[in-house]
Amino acid sequence: MMDSLSGSLKDALKKLAGKAVVDRAAVDELVKNLQRALLSADVNVKLVMDLSKAIRTRSLDEELPKNTNVREHVLRIVYQELVRLVYASADLKLEPQVILMAGLQGSGKTTTTAKIARYFQKKGMKVGVICADTFRPGAYDQLSTLCAKINVPCFGNPKVTDARQIVREGLVAVKDQEVIIVDTQGRHALEPDLIQEIIDLNALTKASHRWLVIDAALGQQASEQAKRFHEAIGIDGVIITKMDGTAKGGGALSAVAETKSGIVFIGAGETIEDLERFDANGFISRLLGMGDLQALVEKVQEAQMADEVDMEAMMKGHFTLRDMYKQLEALNKMGPLKQIMSMLPMGNMQLPEGVYDVTSTKMARYRILMDSMSPKELDDPSLINSSRMQRIARGAGGTPEEVRELLKYYKMMHKTLKGLRGSGGGKFNMQRLMKRFSG
Numbered sequence: 541m542m543d544s545l546s547g548s549l550k551d552a553l554k555k556l557a558g559k560a561v562v563d564r565a566a567v568d569e570l571v572k573n574l575q576r577a578l579l580s581a582d583v584n585v586k587l588v589m590d591l592s593k594a595i596r597t598r599s600l601d602e603e604l605p606k607n608t609n610v611r612e613h614v615l616r617i618v619y620q621e622l623v624r625l626v627y628a629s630a631d632l633k634l635e636p637q638v639i640l641m642a643g644l645q646g647s648g649k650t651t652t653t654a655k656i657a658r659y660f661q662k663k664g665m666k667v668g669v670i671c672a673d674t675f676r677p678g679a680y681d682q683l684s685t686l687c688a689k690i691n692v693p694c695f696g697n698p699k700v701t702d703a704r705q706i707v708r709e710g711l712v713a714v715k716d717q718e719v720i721i722v723d724t725q726g727r728h729a730l731e732p733d734l735i736q737e738i739i740d741l742n743a744l745t746k747a748s749h750r751w752l753v754i755d756a757a758l759g760q761q762a763s764e765q766a767k768r769f770h771e772a773i774g775i776d777g778v779i780i781t782k783m784d785g786t787a788k789g790g791g792a793l794s795a796v797a798e799t800k801s802g803i804v805f806i807g808a809g810e811t812i813e814d815l816e817r818f819d820a821n822g823f824i825s826r827l828l829g830m831g832d833l834q835a836l837v838e839k840v841q842e843a844q845m846a847d848e849v850d851m852e853a854m855m856k857g858h859f860t861l862r863d864m865y866k867q868l869e870a871l872n873k874m875g876p877l878k879q880i881m882s883m884l885p886m887g888n889m890q891l892p893e894g895v896y897d898v899t900s901t902k903m904a905r906y907r908i909l910m911d912s913m914s915p916k917e918l919d920d921p922s923l924i925n926s927s928r929m930q931r932i933a934r935g936a937g938g939t940p941e942e943v944r945e946l947l948k949y950y951k952m953m954h955k956t957l958k959g960l961r962g963s964g965g966g967k968f969n970m971q972r973l974m975k976r977f978s979g
């Protein structure tokens with residue numbers, strides 16, 4: 541869906557270039573391309589028609605905002621309507637909660653239960669899991685093995701066939717955990733007793749969330765499944781699994797529309813780490829081929845540095861040693877600089893190899909050196925003369941040579957960032973990106 545949509549959108553948008561007013565024929569062609577791409581990705585026909593109608597009407601009726609060309613205007617509307625199609629990301633808080641997992645057999649429910657346990661665990665929360673899938677033989681073994689790997693307690697009893705009894709005992713067994721995830725049974729088709737069981741489990745657990753796990757390849761059936769589960773327990777989040785194995789995923793979007801709940805996570809692989817927090821903006825950015833900005837944001841947040849590293853100010857050329865300190869700290873938590881840079885939408889721009897050439901031990905040294913600098917020096921590195929260098933080195937148990945090297949690195953970073961700015965990467969701003977994409 542991603543590649544073909546991005547390509548056909550670009551072609552259709554080209555036709556709007558240079559027009560003074562919105563051209564009906566060009567909008568129609570754009571909409572037709574969008575429709576083709578979405579339908580081939582299994583998005584429900586009605587959804588596609590609604591989306592087309594909204595894009596067509598808004599493009600033609602809405603007044604062109606000031607300083608916006610026709611192409612930007614239409615692209616913005618397409619973007620907004622696509623975001624609306626996937627809804628906003630479903631709610632997820634780091635607080636004590638009970639999560640009830642729903643879904644058909646084979647959807648990836650058990651694997652995803654363990655992945656979510658891992659997700660909360662990485663966020664520093666105490667997690668417990670209950671296996672209430674009494675239908676599928678081996679479900680408990682599978683789940684308890686996965687949980688054992690990450691040291692998460694998993695309650696279950698393969699000999700008991702009554703899921704309600706297991707959950708009652710399980711709630712006692714894992715009562716000390718902050719996040720409790722209950723894996724329920726799934727079958728090939730929705731049967732009345734399965735629905736009754738999940739209604740009972742929802743009541744028993746007083747679940748804070750009821751998440752529906754949907755296989756990305758499920759297609760149009762997803763809509764019906766989602767509807768039935770939603771009527772029974774009120775689904776408040778959807779998880780799309782196996783996004784690594786299919787170019788589709790449109791069926792799952794139908795499930796989202798059916799429950800009006802938003803996507804919580806995307807599963808994209810078989811290991812316990814292969815779970816991404818869903819973000820509508822990121823999803824659409826990818827859809828439009830605009831670089832994986834959102835994945836970067838997520839990484840930064842994981843490192844809990846989101847509001848401390850002011851990327852924008854930095855890219856504007858305001859870059860002090862203090863910024864570099866924060867950046868080194870963030871990078872330390874985020875991983876190799878090269879990987880981070882590859883996620884930024886800067887195309888094939890080459891950076892000097894030296895920028896990547898700082899090992900984590902060296903980074904740690906730089907931070908220690910910077911710790912012995914004064915606030916003034918951090919804000920204005922040009923103050924650092926040779927006597928200051930000696931003082932800094934002494935304070936950090938190092939040599940003036942080291943300080944000199946650090947300043948050299950700082951200068952290189954500064955220059956590189958200025959260069960990025962010149963090449964058009966100056967502002968991490970969606971609008972700007974979209975302009976570049978459409979222009």
Ligand code: GDP
Pocket residue numbers: 643644645646647648649650651652726781782783784785807808809810814
């Ligand atoms: P359940 O019956 O719903 O509990 O399904 P399982 O959790 O047992 O998963 C069914 C199969 O799908 C297993 O082989 C999983 O490894 C696989 N699976 C689950 N999630 C993903 C995913 O995101 N990507 C891929 N490639 N495989 C997945």
